[in-house]
Amino acid sequence: MAAKNILHMLTPHKHVSPFDVNMALDAGYDSVTPYEAVTMEEVADLVQDVIFSRPPDRGVNSAVFFGGDDAVLALDMIEAAKNALVPPFGCNIMADPAGSFTTAAAMVACVERTLKNEKGKALSDVTIAVFGATGVVGYCSAVIAALEGARVKVVGYNGIERVRQRADEMKERFGVEVEPVDGSSDDKNTAIVREVEVIFAAAKAGVQVLSLKQLQAAEKLLVAADVNAVPPLGLEGVDVMADGEPIEGTSAFGIGALAVGPIKSNTEQGLLKRMIEAEEPQFLDFRDAFQLARTLVS
Numbered sequence: 001m002a003a004k005n006i007l008h009m010l011t012p013h014k015h016v017s018p019f020d021v022n023m024a025l026d027a028g029y030d031s032v033t034p035y036e037a038v039t040m041e042e043v044a045d046l047v048q049d050v051i052f053s054r055p056p057d058r059g060v061n062s063a064v065f066f067g068g069d070d071a072v073l074a075l076d077m078i079e080a081a082k083n084a085l086v087p088p089f090g091c092n093i094m095a096d097p098a099g100s101f102t103t104a105a106a107m108v109a110c111v112e113r114t115l116k117n118e119k120g121k122a123l124s125d126v127t128i129a130v131f132g133a134t135g136v137v138g139y140c141s142a143v144i145a146a147l148e149g150a151r152v153k154v155v156g157y158n159g160i161e162r163v164r165q166r167a168d169e170m171k172e173r174f175g176v177e178v179e180p181v182d183g184s185s186d187d188k189n190t191a192i193v194r195e196v197e198v199i200f201a202a203a204k205a206g207v208q209v210l211s212l213k214q215l216q217a218a219e220k221l222l223v224a225a226d227v228n229a230v231p232p233l234g235l236e237g238v239d240v241m242a243d244g245e246p247i248e249g250t251s252a253f254g255i256g257a258l259a260v261g262p263i264k265s266n267t268e269q270g271l272l273k274r275m276i277e278a279e280e281p282q283f284l285d286f287r288d289a290f291q292l293a294r295t296l297v298s
Helices: 018-027 040-052 056-061 071-084 097-119 136-147 161-174 186-193 212-216 257-277 286-296
Strands: 006-010 031-035 062-066 092-095 127-131 151-156 179-182 198-201 223-226 243-246 253-255
Touching: 006 018, 006 040, 018 031, 018 257, 040 062, 040 071, 056 062, 062 071, 062 257, 071 092, 071 097, 071 136, 071 161, 092 257, 097 136, 097 198, 097 223, 097 243, 097 253, 097 257, 097 286, 127 136, 127 186, 136 151, 136 161, 136 198, 136 286, 151 161, 151 186, 161 179, 179 186, 186 212, 257 286
Parallel strands: 006 031, 006 062, 062 092, 127 151, 127 198, 151 179, 198 223, 223 253
Antiparallel strands: 243 253
16 A cells, blocks of 8 residues: 655644645645644654654655744754654655745745846846845845855844844854845935845835835846735835836836745645655755746746
């Protein structure tokens, strides 16, 4: 009898995400079981229950998925899960807290494609301002872009201290240098965007980060992407459906949330399917998501 593909979905929150449950079942998992209010200290025991319940040759038929809404905590939980494995017993491990890993991957991949197709440039050729950099999507998109060689500025809406801490964390964990900058006023944000070629808007839903007037003042701007689909949009003048559309009064192109969304969904489902089809245990985070997303937009 073929082994069942079983996904154990762990979250530090009260509920797992229904979005992720649907994604997993549509990807082909036979069973998805939620574990809620999971602490870091509980991860190892839960993972060892998963791996020791099946013979080693069925390890790839078991998977552990970490949700929540904290990118750093999810990465730490992946490490705790990997450290709990006892070869030859193993399983697949993946994280996508609040869909942030796959959303960030999709946004950066869409920007990379538009830069190449419309401007003949790569990520390594540009400076990027990341708004919402202390959030999960902004954090991951900043790291992905920096790993690809972009010069990244992480913008603090309430001053520089929180983004400085995030920048230090990114350097320690991933070895990337990003620049923390103060975006606590409209004037400061206008000055920031005048110095960059790309904007990632990943702030809280329903908050306008930049006005169309500010975008029009950004003379170097090539591409601006917004992952907020809740009015008011994060970037005024970038429609939610925009997929490399010109931004009024600029020579730049806009990418909206509903252009990023399908790539995000296909990336998450693609990673889930990869675990089902794998012959060896997979350990997947936002870096793997980006590698997949950039193939989906090409």
